[in-house]
Amino acid sequence: MSNDVLVAVFNADDGGLDPNVWTQLKDWLQPEERVRADKYKDMEARAAFLIGRGMARAMLSEVTGVHPATWQFAEGAHGRPEVAAPDTPYHFNLAHSHGAVACIVGRDREIGVDVEFLKRPVASHDVAARVCAPDELEDVNAADETERQERFLVYWTLKEAYLKARGLGISVPLADVAFTLANGQPTFAPRGTLADADTRWAFRLAQPNDTHLLAVAVDTRNGVEPNIRFQRFANNRFPIA
Numbered sequence: 001m002s003n004d005v006l007v008a009v010f011n012a013d014d015g016g017l018d019p020n021v022w023t024q025l026k027d028w029l030q031p032e033e034r035v036r037a038d039k040y041k042d043m044e045a046r047a048a049f050l051i052g053r054g055m056a057r058a059m060l061s062e063v064t065g066v067h068p069a070t071w072q073f074a075e076g077a078h079g080r081p082e083v084a085a086p087d088t089p090y091h092f093n094l095a096h097s098h099g100a101v102a103c104i105v106g107r108d109r110e111i112g113v114d115v116e117f118l119k120r121p122v123a124s125h126d127v128a129a130r131v132c133a134p135d136e137l138e139d140v141n142a143a144d145e146t147e148r149q150e151r152f153l154v155y156w157t158l159k160e161a162y163l164k165a166r167g168l169g170i171s172v173p174l175a176d177v178a179f180t181l182a183n184g185q186p187t188f189a190p191r192g193t194l195a196d197a198d199t200r201w202a203f204r205l206a207q208p209n210d211t212h213l214l215a216v217a218v219d220t221r222n223g224v225e226p227n228i229r230f231q232r233f234a235n236n237r238f239p240i241a
């Protein structure tokens with residue numbers, strides 16, 4: 001799968017996490033992840049964490065043949081979880097929001113994913129002005145009222161996906177991670193502190209269900225065009241012992 005970049009989404013609305021799978025996913029966790037899972041008092045948040053880490057292990061295992069329980073993760077730049085062992089050219093990234101959990105897996109390139117709930121509270125003008133570049137803000141404000149929130153979230157998810165791929169966290173102003181949209185297709189137009197950033201990135205937007213929006217950022221600096229494949233991820237894709 002050297003060119004393949006897999007983007008899978010688990011939708012809790014499809015029936016939730018099977019209890020047998022829940023037990024299995026917990027068994028795959030390394031000790032510090034187990035401590036973290038137990039700290040989530042909100043069961044939805046705990047499930048999202050378990051599903052995300054489980055999807056990462058299952059998908060890494062699908063492409064390498066390594067058993068899911070073997071994968072060890074460590075926190076890299078700004079807390080980004082990365083594969084620590086076994087040694088592999090594969091990378092992953094995760095996102096979760098209101099019952100949707102997304103996992104992206106790719107080889108020899110930086111990758112990032114973000115998923116957002118479309119029905120979340122509408123961003124205030126102040127937030128939009130802080131997050132958006134001037135052209136983006138103009139585009140958001142030009143949208144009619146029913147579409148404005150979604151247009152804002154399109155930019156938001158693209159920005160987060162890029163920052164997550166780069167592992168930059170909050171060190172970069174979101175307004176500098178800028179995009180232009182033509183017929184719904186994003187073009188990366190970095191500015192300000194990112195004015196010199198490499199633009200050889202591929203971005204995709206998708207709507208995995210009626211209530212969520214998803215963006216992926218895929219590094220294309222190695223000159224190999226990615227084959228970005230969107231998939232659904234259900235309980236039966238977890239390899240249960």
Ligand SMILES: CC(C)(COP(=O)(O)OP(=O)(O)OC[C@H]1O[C@@H](n2cnc3c(N)ncnc32)[C@H](O)[C@@H]1OP(=O)(O)O)[C@@H](O)C(=O)NCCC(=O)NCCS
Pocket residue numbers: 048049052053077078079080081093094095096097113114115160163164165167168169170174
């Ligand atoms: C830290 C951050 C990645 C978390 O994002 P979030 O929207 O709260 O949550 P998401 O569901 O998108 O992503 C969470 C997952 O991203 C991964 N992650 C955590 N830190 C990461 C980082 N620095 N880079 C990439 N991925 C990261 C983890 O897998 C995490 O899930 P898990 O710990 O349960 O496995 C994100 O807030 C961030 O760095 N944003 C930078 C931009 C910013 O400032 N946004 C807020 C503006 S007000």
